[in-house]
Amino acid sequence: MELKEDERIDxxxxxxxxxxxxxxxxxxxxxxxxxxxxxANVPIKRGKIIDLCSGNGVIPLLLSQQSQVPxxxxxxxxxxxxxxxxxxxxxxxxxxxxMIHGDLKDMxxxxxxxxxxxxxxxxxxxxxxxxxxxNHNDYLTxxxxxxxxxxxxxxxxxxxxxxxGGKVAMVHRPSRFIDIVTLFRTYKIEPKxxxxxxxxxxxxxxxLLIEGIRDGKSDVKMLPPLYAFTDEGEYTxxxxxxxxxxx
Amino acid sequence: MELKEDERIDxxxxxxxxxxxxxxxxxxxxxxxxxxxxxANVPIKRGKIIDLCSGNGVIPLLLSQQSQVPxxxxxxxxxxxxxxxxxxxxxxxxxxxxMIHGDLKDMxxxxxxxxxxxxxxxxxxxxxxxxxxxNHNDYLTxxxxxxxxxxxxxxxxxxxxxxxGGKVAMVHRPSRFIDIVTLFRTYKIEPKxxxxxxxxxxxxxxxLLIEGIRDGKSDVKMLPPLYAFTDEGEYTxxxxxxxxxxx
Numbered sequence: 001m002e003l004k005e006d007e008r009i010d011x012x013x014x015x016x017x018x019x020x021x022x023x024x025x026x027x028x029x030x031x032x033x034x035x036x037x038x039x040a041n042v043p044i045k046r047g048k049i050i051d052l053c054s055g056n057g058v059i060p061l062l063l064s065q066q067s068q069v070p071x072x073x074x075x076x077x078x079x080x081x082x083x084x085x086x087x088x089x090x091x092x093x094x095x096x097x098x099m100i101h102g103d104l105k106d107m108x109x110x111x112x113x114x115x116x117x118x119x120x121x122x123x124x125x126x127x128x129x130x131x132x133x134x135n136h137n138d139y140l141t142x143x144x145x146x147x148x149x150x151x152x153x154x155x156x157x158x159x160x161x162x163x164x165g166g167k168v169a170m171v172h173r174p175s176r177f178i179d180i181v182t183l184f185r186t187y188k189i190e191p192k193x194x195x196x197x198x199x200x201x202x203x204x205x206x207x208l209l210i211e212g213i214r215d216g217k218s219d220v221k222m223l224p225p226l227y228a229f230t231d232e233g234e235y236t237x238x239x240x241x242x243x244x245x246x247x
Numbered sequence: 248m249e250l251k252e253d254e255r256i257d258x259x260x261x262x263x264x265x266x267x268x269x270x271x272x273x274x275x276x277x278x279x280x281x282x283x284x285x286x287a288n289v290p291i292k293r294g295k296i297i298d299l300c301s302g303n304g305v306i307p308l309l310l311s312q313q314s315q316v317p318x319x320x321x322x323x324x325x326x327x328x329x330x331x332x333x334x335x336x337x338x339x340x341x342x343x344x345x346m347i348h349g350d351l352k353d354m355x356x357x358x359x360x361x362x363x364x365x366x367x368x369x370x371x372x373x374x375x376x377x378x379x380x381x382n383h384n385d386y387l388t389x390x391x392x393x394x395x396x397x398x399x400x401x402x403x404x405x406x407x408x409x410x411x412g413g414k415v416a417m418v419h420r421p422s423r424f425i426d427i428v429t430l431f432r433t434y435k436i437e438p439k440x441x442x443x444x445x446x447x448x449x450x451x452x453x454x455l456l457i458e459g460i461r462d463g464k465s466d467v468k469m470l471p472p473l474y475a476f477t478d479e480g481e482y483t484x485x486x487x488x489x490x491x492x493x494x
Contacts (some may be wrong), residue, residue, distance in 0.1 A: 174469040178438050181425050191425050196443075196469050205469035222421040222443050222452035225472045 001090045010096075013245040020087045022056050026139045027080050029058035032171045032207060037062035038210040038242045039195060040120055040169035043069050047117030050074065050161055052104040052154065059120050059163050060097045064221055065245060069117070073099045074107055076148055077139060090184065101109060103154055108160035119158045119168045123151065125176070151176065152183055159187035162214040166242030169211040177208050178196070190216035194222040200231060254330065256337070259300040259308055260492040267334045269303050273386045274327050276305035278475070279418045279454060281368050284309035285489045286442060286456040287367055287416035290316050294364030297321065297408055299401065300350040302390060304331030306367050307344045312492060316364070319349045320346045321354055323395055326387060352400055355407035366405045370398065372423070398423065398429055406434035407409045416458040424455050437463035442470040449476060 001009070006025055012018040013034075020199035022028040023127050024188065041051065047069050063071055075081040081101040088097045102110070104121075126145045140147060149157075151172075158168040168189045172180055174196060184191050189212035197207035205225070227236045228237045248256070253272055259265040260281075269275040269487075284306050290296065294316050299308045318448055322328040328348040335344045349357070351368075363373035373392045391394060399421075405415040416438045421428055421443060431438050436459035444454035452472070474483045482490065 122291060175466050177441075177469065178432065178467050179427050179465060182429055182432050183428050185425065194424075195473075202471050204471065208469075218426060219422050221426050222424065222455075224445060224449050224451065225443075 001086055004165060012058065014240075014243045015245050017043075017245065018061055018065070018091050020056060020058060020061060021083045024085070027056050027077075027083070027143055029056060030122075033058045034062065034195050034242065035197060035207065035209060035226070036120060036122055036169060036171040039171075040118060040192075040211060041167055041193075042067045043117045045069065048072070048115065049120065050107070050116045051117045052107070052119065052121040052157065052176050053123050053143075053149075054084055054099065055080050055122070057097070057099060059122060060084070060099075061087060061091060061093065062122070064091075064093050064096050067193075068096075071097045073097060074102060075099060076103050077142055080143075090169070095137070104149060104157050107157060112163065112164075113160045113217075114163045116161050117166045119162050119166070120131060120170075121153045122156060123149065124173050125173050127151075134233075151179060155180070155183040155187050155189065157190050158232055159214060162189070164215045166214050167211055168214065168216075169209070172208050172210070174205045174208045177210075180210060184212045185208070189214055190218060191220050192216055193221050193223060195226060197226045197228060200227055200229045248333055259305065260312075261283070261487075261490045262492050264492065265312070265338050267303060267305060268330045268337070270330070274303050274324075274330065274390055275301060277369075280305040281309065282398050282444060282454065282456060282473070283367060283369055283379060283416060283418040284313075286418075286440075287365060287458060288440075289313045290364045291314065293364065294365065295319070296365045297354070297358075297363045299354070299366065299368040299404065300370050300390075300396075301331055301346065302327050302369070304334050304344070304346060304417055306369065307331070307346075308334060308338060308340065310367070310397060311338075315343075318344045320344060320350050321349060322346060322352050323348075326386060327390075328454050350474055351396060351404050354404060358408065360407045361410045361413075364410060364413045366409050366413070367417075368405060368415075369400055369418050370396065370401045372420050374398075391452055398426060402427070402430040402434050402436065406436050406461060409436070411462045413461050414458055415461065416456070419455050421452045421455045424457075427455070427457060429456070431459045436461055438467050439463055440468050440470060441474055444473045444475060447474055447476045450460060463484050 007023040012020045051071045054075045060073040193211045195209040196205035255271040259267045297319045301322045307320040439458045440458040442456040443452035
């Protein structure tokens, strides 16, 4: 597999069953993506999945290990789209995963509304209230800041793409939690399962996993917290299990 | 102190510093109220507090141990209002705590808007979609079901009573969480601190503590989870500390 500039091939899961191309200067997948892929309720044999803001394809790659259904990934940055495609080839998953190079906001027009059983998204976390970030259009800024899409545009797009009864799963920061649940409601995605990730005991949560159902009824479950590290700074057994790809 | 029918005097905190009148057939305070009183950010020396749906006065009594400011309790049920008043006398707190026998929805007209630094409420948890509960107007049904006030009426009233910058603290069930945060937003109470209570490890949350600020900015903190019981079924050290009145 051809590698460009400072790209390298990393293990995607600790069991070394999958590899992924990444680059410290362009994009490297985060724990957030791994936890979202583990958290989402995935259709196994029937249906279709779409992943928005796919970056280097980490979530489609991980979901393919749990599901036989077709998976579409969408990435707006040419360089990341290209990395994702090469990782899909490298893992021999071109039959199951298709990447689209485009803007997530154009996907409902491309696919039509109400098409997917699961929409996953690990969106940019940081609002860009100042113009500063808009002039900083490097890879990492676009992946992390709401340069090309706001949180509201992401949620609206997820809502359009999901079937009625289909699921939308997102990972984000807890500080945006209230924004997210109110936007979910506004766009008729009813939050059904929420899990907070805590770096360790007695600390505030630093990650939010949320799954809603398009046109679902109001009744949310707060799942047990997930702790990332022990007091000794080691992975907790639960996180280690996730990193080893155990469901 | 005069006791009526099956009333009894119970310790309010495990350190036996306060007592409260209750009755198994009418109203007995719950862990929920104790946790709310512990969770709320209480003005210590200046300001005013109002507690809605006060029942037998458990929250005003508990808050008086943390604060010197005047506390108003509001209870619609005559019998509970009477129990609360006798408990306040018994604990010699008549200078600090005043109970009002009335409907919480009438309080903004009585006090005016924007008057309180803290509004606390442990509202009825269960919606009454069927007419069944409306015919069941016994004490416990009214305390537990939305017979006299809906969740939206509670939130709207809290919003009116709180000053701009004042706090609203509520305890409720996690299943209503999304309803609560969307109603908070609708009535301009921005959720700022949220804590979920889990009965024990690896179980779903069964209680929600939430505090918002009237006209606050969007930025919520997810506090560490609170576990009630150990795997052995005993109080966790943290819950035990709360029940002993340690802040």
